[in-house]
Amino acid sequence: xxxxxxxxPGFGLPDPSPFVTKAEVLLKMAGLxxxxxxxxxxxxxxxxxxxxxxxxxxxxxxxxxxxxLEKKHGVDFDRGLxxxxxxxxxxxxxxxxxxxxxxxxxxxxxxDANFAKGPTAFFQKVPAPVRPIVVGLVxxxxxxxxxxxxxxxxxxxxxxxxxxxxxxxxxxxxGSKSYFMGxxxxxxxxxxxxxxxxxxxxxFDTPIRTAAERHDNLKRYxxxxxxxxxxxxxxxxxxxxxx
Ligand SMILES: N[C@@H](CCC(=O)N[C@@H](CS)C(=O)NCC(=O)O)C(=O)O
Numbered sequence: 001x002x003x004x005x006x007x008x009p010g011f012g013l014p015d016p017s018p019f020v021t022k023a024e025v026l027l028k029m030a031g032l033x034x035x036x037x038x039x040x041x042x043x044x045x046x047x048x049x050x051x052x053x054x055x056x057x058x059x060x061x062x063x064x065x066x067x068x069l070e071k072k073h074g075v076d077f078d079r080g081l082x083x084x085x086x087x088x089x090x091x092x093x094x095x096x097x098x099x100x101x102x103x104x105x106x107x108x109x110x111x112d113a114n115f116a117k118g119p120t121a122f123f124q125k126v127p128a129p130v131r132p133i134v135v136g137l138v139x140x141x142x143x144x145x146x147x148x149x150x151x152x153x154x155x156x157x158x159x160x161x162x163x164x165x166x167x168x169x170x171x172x173x174x175g176s177k178s179y180f181m182g183x184x185x186x187x188x189x190x191x192x193x194x195x196x197x198x199x200x201x202x203x204f205d206t207p208i209r210t211a212a213e214r215h216d217n218l219k220r221y222x223x224x225x226x227x228x229x230x231x232x233x234x235x236x237x238x239x240x241x242x243x
Contacts, residue, residue, distance in 0.1 A: 001033050003053045005040030011118055011203040012237055014230055018101065018194035019062040023050040025190035026066050028229045030075045062097075066187060077187030089181055089188040092173065095166055096195040100208075102151040103163035104198050107206040109142045110152075114204045160207035167199060167208060171215035178224060185228065193225040193236075200237040 004023060010016045014024060027034045034052075044051055044060065051060035052068070059068045069075050078086050108114050126134045146152030151159055170192065179185045180192045199212040200222060212218050222239035234241055 001035055002027065003040075004034050004036050005044065005049050005051050005053075006036045006038055007041070007049060007122075008036075008038040009233075010121070011201050012235070013197055013201055014233065014236065016118070017049055018104070018191075018198045019048075019097070020050040021194035021197070022190045023052065023062045023065045025193060025225075025229050026062075026069060026077065026187065029077060029185060029187070029190065030069050030073060032069065032073060032075075062191075066190075077190075078181075079186075080184070081181055081186060085181055088173075089186065092170065092180070093188050093191045095169070096191055099151075100163055100166045100195055100199070102146060102149050103159050103166075103208055104195075104206075105142065106146055106151060106159055107208055108204055109139060110146065111206070114206065115139070117203050156207075160211075163199075163208045164211040167196075167211040167215070167218075170196060171212075171218050174217055174221055176217065179221075185225075189225065193222060193229070197222050197225075197237040197239070200239065202238045 004020075004027060006015050006020045006024065007017055008015065014021045024034075024036070040051065041049055045058055046060040048060070050062055050065065051058055052065050053059075054068065054072065057068075059065050066077065070077065078089060081089065108118050120135065123131055123135050123138075143152060151162075154162070174180055174192075177183070180188050196212060196218050199206075199208045200219065201209065219239050220242075222236050223242045226233060226236040226239060226241035227243045230236060231241055
């Protein structure tokens with residue numbers, strides 16, 4: 001049985017981490033039995049979640065998890081897609097993971113009001129007397145990482161403009177299709193659900209959410225994906241599960 005290391009559901013999302021959500025949806029798409037374990041962060045091979053343990057083998061990073069499932073378990077998440085479609089899918093995926101993600105991180109962690117409504121909960125287990133110090137340290141690390149990435153060098157308005165462009169691109173490409181690449185789900189839907197739901201998350205007040213809420217097709221898409229992969233949750237990011 002595969003073990004998927006997660007943070008656990010939060011903020012109305014299957015997991016606060018879009019990368020964990022992506023990995024979980026891929027496991028669900030593959031139809032492979034797995035169990036979720038919330039105790040793995042301290043032992044994460046790359047210091048990040050998700051990672052999986054499959055038959056004693058540890059695989060870290062959602063993309064390497066995908067490739068592992070494809071190779072070891074013979075899954076083709078993109079079956080039916082042409083080489084050109086696979087290229088488009090990859091490009092959208094990386095836009096979400098390496099661009100939109102940073103705008104979401106900035107909005108959740110570096111905006112004081114959003115931080116207080118969300119990530120602050122991750123520190124509940126830290127003893128109260130040292131909590132403000134730990135919180136300050138971690139937020140400084142996030143700020144430093146965002147600066148190193150580059151997004152952290154922009155103004156709030158500039159970050160909002162970049163993120164909005166990505167959200168609009170996702171909505172425009174999805175268009176009236178049921179799933180991102182067509183009538184049936186493919187691997188990229190795992191990523192798109194994770195990031196679109198993250199953008200729509202009603203816990204946080206962000207320009208990214210405002211941009212996503214302008215697109216009814218994105219809300220319906222999250223509801224459709226919720227119905228298919230998380231029927232037990234009933235809704236994701238406030239979007240009711242509906243086929
Ligand atoms: N490229 C990685 C990214 C994973 C990632 O950034 N995970 C974040 C949560 S969204 C994390 O664990 N961060 C903890 C940290 O950096 O200390 C993947 O695709 O899995």
